[in-house]
Amino acid sequence: MSWVRSRYLLLGEREYRDGAGRRVRMAYSTRQARLFALDAETAARLAGGELGGLGEERLRELAARQAVVDEAEDELAAVLGAYREGSDAAGSRAVTVMPTSYCNMACGYCGQEHFKAPVDRARVDRVAARVEALLADPATEEVVVTWFGGEPLLALRVVREMTGRFLAAAAQHGTRYRARLVTNGSLLTDRTLRELHHELRVEALEVTLDGPQEVHDRRRLKRNGRGSFHRTVGVLARAVREGTVPGLRVGIRINVDEENEEHVPDLLADLACFGLASPQVEVHPMPVHSWGNDVSAVEIGARRYAEREAGWLRLARALGLGFPTMPNVVKRTTCVATSTRREILDPAGRVYSCSEHPLVPGAAREGVVATVDQLTGAAPRPRGEFDDWYEQVGDGSQQCGRCPLLPVCGGGCPKLWRAGHMPCPSVRFNWAERMDAAAADLGLVPVGAG
Ligand code: SF4
Numbered sequence: 357m358s359w360v361r362s363r364y365l366l367l368g369e370r371e372y373r374d375g376a377g378r379r380v381r382m383a384y385s386t387r388q389a390r391l392f393a394l395d396a397e398t399a400a401r402l403a404g405g406e407l408g409g410l411g412e413e414r415l416r417e418l419a420a421r422q423a424v425v426d427e428a429e430d431e432l433a434a435v436l437g438a439y440r441e442g443s444d445a446a447g448s449r450a451v452t453v454m455p456t457s458y459c460n461m462a463c464g465y466c467g468q469e470h471f472k473a474p475v476d477r478a479r480v481d482r483v484a485a486r487v488e489a490l491l492a493d494p495a496t497e498e499v500v501v502t503w504f505g506g507e508p509l510l511a512l513r514v515v516r517e518m519t520g521r522f523l524a525a526a527a528q529h530g531t532r533y534r535a536r537l538v539t540n541g542s543l544l545t546d547r548t549l550r551e552l553h554h555e556l557r558v559e560a561l562e563v564t565l566d567g568p569q570e571v572h573d574r575r576r577l578k579r580n581g582r583g584s585f586h587r588t589v590g591v592l593a594r595a596v597r598e599g600t601v602p603g604l605r606v607g608i609r610i611n612v613d614e615e616n617e618e619h620v621p622d623l624l625a626d627l628a629c630f631g632l633a634s635p636q637v638e639v640h641p642m643p644v645h646s647w648g649n650d651v652s653a654v655e656i657g658a659r660r661y662a663e664r665e666a667g668w669l670r671l672a673r674a675l676g677l678g679f680p681t682m683p684n685v686v687k688r689t690t691c692v693a694t695s696t697r698r699e700i701l702d703p704a705g706r707v708y709s710c711s712e713h714p715l716v717p718g719a720a721r722e723g724v725v726a727t728v729d730q731l732t733g734a735a736p737r738p739r740g741e742f743d744d745w746y747e748q749v750g751d752g753s754q755q756c757g758r759c760p761l762l763p764v765c766g767g768g769c770p771k772l773w774r775a776g777h778m779p780c781p782s783v784r785f786n787w788a789e790r791m792d793a794a795a796a797d798l799g800l801v802p803v804g805a806g
């Protein structure tokens with residue numbers, strides 16, 4: 357067999373000493389989403405593409421990590437094949453359910469248009485029946501429900517009622533059921549949080565906090581003019597401190613743009629002070645795409661953001677806050693829009709393929725791929741606007757086909773690419789700094805330090 361360096365191997369530049377005093381460099385296989393240290397000589401040979409002299413045994417060890425591959429392997433085809441397989445897997449179904457189209461906040465950067473509508477029993481029934489049909493299908497092994505909005509906690513009664521039906525169907529058919537919830541946090545109480553986790557089986561909660569109190573409450577103002585920072589953080593902090601929701605994973609999303617980027621370090625310090633430095637909590641800063649359509653400006657914006665984010669990562673970790681270094685899972689599908697086994701159901705029973713279509717003026721009408729009444733049983737939703745994504749990546753018309761991060765990124769967001777934006781996650785530009793942070797976790801000491 358003739359071995360070559362994998363196109364999906366990232367190699368850090370910096371040298372470290374490990375516990376035994378050996379010189380090593382960090383490496384990351386995106387095909388396995390795994391970080392590891394490599395002795396400096398092997399790393400140099402991989403970097404230079406000179407694998408001769410490494411020896412068959414060493415090469416086989418590297419092959420087990422997919423750091424090297426058989427020259428004959430078409431790696432892009434293999435990665436896209438895995439994506440197609442993951443996207444088509446009949447056993448794994450995911451549904452985003454929007455129990456309400458209203459939100460009690462009106463954030464300036466939100467693209468949704470919210471409106472109040474009374475709960476329509478017949479529609480609730482039809483939406484629930486669709487999810488029940490997925491749970492009942494003999495081919496389904498697992499259904500993951502994401503409660504999304506508007507603000508889903510405004511319709512907690514609907515969430516309760518539907519969950520009761522989903523759990524009953526899951527038990528009856530022996531199907532795994534998991535749930536997560538995306539919320540603005542303003543309606544959380546100690547009791548609601550416990551109910552969400554223990555009774556409504558929410559395993560992961562994503563809450564958005566855009567800065568320390570005065571910044572968050574300015575940017576994410578409730579329609580009644582009140583802020584929600586202290587209440588949200590207080591509920592989360594008590595839950596962590598008292599251990600009331602032990603299995604719940606809490607993600608704190610920070611939507612970052614030019615208006616609040618200066619305040620991210622203060623927010624991180626506040627979160628640590630409130631006691632949220634816990635293995636249960638992770639912070640997820642995300643850039644708000646506000647850099648326009650000029651690709652070079654977008655790239656500068658993305659690089660600048662990534663540089664700042666690397667600083668936040670260092671600060672967060674110094675404060676003990678959870679902030680993942682490198683992605684630790686290989687993606688099965690890019691997003692809901694690239695798998696017909698995933699769908700979004702709005703309160704009226706419209707079925708969408710992309711999460712940025714419902715409630716968004718224009719897209720809310722054009723993006724409908726079906727209604728729940730038109731779908732029979734557990735039939736996959738019809739193809740939507742972005743279900744041809746892997747063809748585009750494979751035929752070279754998207755640069756993601758040439759990117760080493762494809763296995764863990766999937767191409768970011770097909771919708772943003774089509775709109776002329778560059779949705780690359782920050783890791784594309786700051787993976788070297790992230791690997792440095794990971795090296796510190798492993799106890800590696802930079803060569804030349806101390
Ligand atoms: S295409 Fe983009 S906006 Fe639509 S579901 Fe995928 S990631 Fe989300």
Ligand code: SF4
Pocket residue numbers: 755756759760761762765766767768769779780781784
């Ligand atoms: S979106 Fe960017 S980082 Fe992700 S695969 Fe495409 S080019 Fe790479």
